Amino acid sequence: MEKFLALSQEKQATIRNAALACFARHGYEKTSINDIAVAAGISKASIFQYFGNKQALYQYLFDYCAAQMKQAYNTSALEETTDFFDRVWEASVMKVENLKKHPHIASFIASVAVEPTPELKSAIFSEANEKYIASLVLHERDYKKFRHPEDAELVFQMLMMLAKGMSVQLESGVDYDSMMKRHPARPRSPPQPLLEFRNILDMLKHNFYKEEYLP
16 A cells, blocks of 8 residues: 555546446456556556555545545534534535545445445445444434434434435436536525435424424
């Protein structure tokens, strides 16, 4: 890894994006070091020199994607948002906008979501990842708004399952440009596909919140 990190940022990005694209297109098992080397325009020996083996390269890519995804969230803005469901909504929009900027990461995450190898799939949807997301969107003050406070974590788990399903959809070719497209007659409204998610959040809010916390 030291030799890889010693490369210019541009060269690192070329190799990284080539590897992300190959794994996204072919999956972990069917992707070869040669595929990545050809896509990056370097030799197989260089890949081995930089990362040692395919598994180490894959782990590096996962760690890189995880760090990029964490940077997507404006934690200060989320902290200032007082409602759980609004916080989930804002975090979701931040995530989608970040993935639009990094299509290789989006495709890679989608491919991991449908990996047949359990340990690869669990890497993305790990307990540590869920705890991090929970720390962003589910705060102590949110529990009192639920008719049954224990339902707060249940709803969070439901939303995490929905997020997993959306990640699988990415593998089917969801276009982030269309995902962020707004209705021409309502330019300030949420993007149309995300509006469906907003409607789900509103439905859950009306079913689980106490009356006094409903609009």
